[in-house]
Structure formats: structure tokens, C-alpha cells
Amino acid sequence: MRAWLSSLSEGGATRSIGLVVALVILCIVGLVTADTFATTGNIRTILTNASVIGVVTVGMTFVIIGGGIDLSVGSLVGLASVWCTTVATQSYGPFVMVLCALLVGLIVGLINGALIAYGRLVPFIVTLGMLIGARGLAQQIANLQTQVVTQQDFNAIADGSFLGIPYLVWMLLGTFAIGWVVLNLTTFGRRTVAVGGNPEAARLAGIDIRLHTALLYGVSGLCAGLAAVMLTAQTASGSSTNGQNYELDAIAAVIIGGTLLTGGRGTLVGTFLGVLVFTLITNLFILNNLSTPVQNLAKGLIILGAVLLQRRRSESAT
């Protein structure tokens, strides 16, 4: 119980206090500048906007804590989304579509992992290759066209809600909850931190580093597959452009969430707050009718600021 509590506080508010402050400030700005900010419709929009990219960041957090990087997630979202609308044609029904998207994500993720762990290749290069290759395959499959989803049961994933909260938001919260439990309360989670922090020590402690690394990329791929299901339902279409730049957004959210790019330390709570900060900024800028360049500038400054803070923190830790 004490271990659970300490992991809760370590993974939670104390380390992410800066982000909580940022969120509060953003909310105050929202309340002051836009009448519609605090409406249920807007809050629902913010959370739904956060949901797809949020699910991707869960897998990314695992990979980065484990000492790697996954640049292929955005392309995987695209590939899995066109797979579930074209190859697993909509006539097979929603179940097959969902299953296919998840499998495509998982399998391609494991291929990444196998090449990195057993092929001894650099994660950056392998996933960069997959970023390009998977996008190409997605374009090939989709024949460069957007496949509109007419299967209404599938679209209900995005259109429906439970207790007034959209399914997409439940999926976001569920993924983070499962991720949190796995990272903080299971052997798999402890091993992830060990492999990322000190691979040699982890190996001597009897951890199969290669298998574990391969599985981490599988987790990331699976998350991308789930995100593809959500995005396909949300846009009612499968497109090879789906998930563009998600790798950058996901890495940014993970980093400002306090996870070290060098691996070995990180929190999902921080990542979640990081995603919310980005989504809130987008929402605030559109509510106030401001332009895209200013929005990008603000996002960039936030990333740089977060990395600076992170460096100071790790210096004070040593």
C-alpha cells in the first residue's frame, strides 16, 4: 500500500505541478476571453479532441521510458485506419474493422520492436523507415482516396456516449488508467523503467531486455491501432493522411509531461496533462479566432519551456 501511495505521488501531482499550474492559467484565460469556454459542449469538445492523440501518447510514454523512440505512430494510425475501411471491408461489420485496426497496429509495432531489439538497429532509424513505409502502404491500399465509412455501428464509436460522456473520452480515460496500472503496479512497468534507466543493470537482474524492448513497441503499435479506430469513427472515413504529425505531437506531450527523453523515468499523469495543455491551447485559439502561426509559436515555446524546467529538475536531482 505504501509503495502504491508513493508511486501515486511520484507519478502524479508533485512532479507535474508546473503543468497543473499551466492548465489552471489556460482555463482562467479561457473563462475570461470566451463566453462559451465553460459550456459542457466545449469541455466535451476539448476532451474528444484530446482522445485520439492521447491514446497514442500512452504507448509513446512506454517506449520513451523504456529508452526508445517511436516515430512511426502517426503513419501507423493512417495505415490501420485505411486497413479497417478498405482491406477489412466495411461489409464485414464493425467488429472485424476494429479487430483489424488493432492487429495491424500491434503487428507493425512488433516488427519495429523486433528490428530494434533483435536486429540491433537504432530505434530512430527503424521507426523513421516505418514512418515512410507505412504511409506509403496506406496510400497504396487506399488508392489515394478517402474511404467514407457508411457502417453506422462503427461510426457510433465516435457519435455515442455513456453517462453523457462520449465513448471516445471513456476510451481515452480507460487507456490512461490501464497504462497507469501497468506502468506503476506490474512487473512489466518496473521492467520498463529498469530497461530504460540502465539496460546493463536490467540485463544482470535477469530481464530479457530484447523481448521487453520488442514488446514496448508492440504496446505503442497497439495504442496507434486503437487511435486509428477512434479517428476513423470520428471522421467517418479512412484516409492515408490520418495521423499526420502525430509522432511529433505525441513526443511533445510526453516530454512536457516530464518524461526523460533518455529513458528510465516518466509519468503517464504528466503525459495526460501534457496532452490536455496542447488541446486546450488549440481550443482557446480557435475560440478567440486567432491565427495558426501564433498557435504554433505558443506550442513551441511551451515545449522549450518544459524542457528547460525538466533539465533544471534533473540537475537538482543529481
Added chain:
Amino acid sequence: MSDVISGPRRGLGRRGFLLGGAAVGATVLAAGCTSNDSGDSKDETNTKAVGGDNAAKGTQVTIGFSAPQADHGWIGAIAKNAEAQAKSFEDVTFEPVEPTNDVAAQIAAIETLITKKVSVLVVLPNDGKQLTATARKAMLAGIPVVNVDRIFDTPLAYRTWIGGDNYGMGVSAGNYIADRLKGKSNPVIAEIAGIDSLPLTQERSQGFKDALAAAGFKVSNRVAAEFTVASGQQVTSNLLQAAPKIDAIWNHDDDQGIGVLAAIRQASRSEFFMVGGAGSLDAMELIKADNSVLKATVTYSPSMASSAISIARLIGQKKGFSDLVENEVPAKITLASATVTKENVDQYTSTGFRS
């Protein structure tokens, strides 16, 4: 040459004087400008019978083709249209190069086509400015360049330009919306633009703004997306929160429009009407069915790629447009942006494309 131009004017002036009535003279002048048979001055006018033998098989022409990599419906349709049009001619050999979104790769690809000595080049550059020098090189090597859509920096870099009218697209959308909202005071008009950093987006927005201003209206809310379904969905969901009540929306691009419509449906909003952009088949089908907020779209047709191939063939065969008066193909052709509504949609489905 100057004789030919001044000839009919002189002739008509003389006749106007002989008839002695200013009003009659003006009528004859107008007739002289538009009609073929203006009596004795017929030999001096620049006229030619409509038709000709352009469709007939001519000398063999090799057309090199380079375009950006297709990542969405419109560009995809560009490549498909070009290929299909080339195949429809017996006397055309089509030489496409690997499509790419990388400027350097496109330069390299075009240079191989120059080395191969194709007869004519058809190029839709990733960035007109950055490809100008390469196109100029082709022209200097004696290979005429047909520039599609994104225009090169100097006319020295192309023999003929054919492309869409981005400003006109904004004007068409603005006029349609202004017309439907006539008499309304301060309507909420929203705009969902494409990629903000592209000149084409800025031109579309300017045309839209100007047309609305002429009717006394303005854009209340504006967001930019990325020409993708997902970005369309995302920015629209936020836009709908920003404006609780909207009268009309113009969405620049029918590809991203699929996402825009999904966001509108998810927010259960229908108090406004929407105008699309580019003229995809998906949009046209929705307009025809008339069961969504989408009531019109303004065209920016990828048929320009088909026309570019036809033009390249004629240039290669040293022919002109047989139903124009000119001996050569014109230097610039700007497509007009039509407003497609439920009433005229059937007329435009032939140039629609799958997004």
C-alpha cells in the same frame, strides 16, 4: 502584324462614317467585333471556322509529366487525369516520373526528363518559386513547359500556364453566401481555410473577404485546417464551440470537408448552410441528395491536368486551338470557378473527383 490588327478597325470606321448615324455605327461596330460576316471587311478580320483537325492523329509527341505525390483526392485526380488523357491519344507517349513531395527530388526528376529529351514537359510543381530555375533550364533546352496550377516565378520558365482561380473561388463562395443571406443583419459567417502558409489559401480567403465585403458582410470566425479529413474534423469541432449560432460556413476544400461534416454531425448542428470547395464527387452527391448542411461547392477542377496534356500535345505538334483564332496555344489559361448547387450539379459531375 499591326496591319492585321488595325485593318478591321479602319474598315469599320469608314463604314460608320458612310452610314452617318452614331447609333447605327455603334451597332455595326459591335457586330463587327463579334461576327464573322461583316461584308467587305471580311478578308481583314481575324476569324477562323470553328473546329479543325486537332483530334486527328499527328506527329508523335513524348510528354514528360511531374507532379507532387498524391496524398489526397485532388492531387490524386491530377495524376489520374493526366494519364488517362495521354492514353486517349494515339500519338502521345506518356513519360511520368515518380511523384514526390520533396522539391529537390522533383528537380532531379525533371532533369532526367530533360536529359531524355522529351518533346514537352507538363509540370505541377510542389512550389512554383523553387522549381522555376529547373523549368527555365528545360525551356532553354528547347523543351516547352506546360505549367499546371502552381505558377513559376517568371513567364520565361513556361510556354503555357493553366491553372485554377483561387481568388475567384473565394469570390464564388462569397457571392453565393451573400446572395442567400441577403437582407440579414450581421450574419455569422465562418470560414474553414486550408493550409494557411500557402499562397493559394491566402488568395481564396482574400476573394471570399472581398466578395462578402461588397455585400456588406464579413467573416466572423476563421480557422485553418491542413487539407486532411482529421484536421478538418478537429478544427471544426472547436469552431462550432466558438460560435453557438452560425448562418453560413465556407470550407475551402472538399477533402477536408468529410471531416468537417463529421464534426457538424457529431455536434448535432444544422442551423446554417455550408459551401464546399474544389468540387469532389462526394460533395456533389451530398448537394444532390440535399439532406445535409452542404448546399453548394465552388469548383477548382483537377480536369486542368487533362487539359494540360492536350495543350502539351498541340504544342508538340505545333498546332493551335482550332476553334480559337490564334495560330498558337495561348500563354495562360485560367479556369473559372463555378458554383455547383442542387440545380446544376448534374452538369458538373463529369469533372468531379473522389476525395
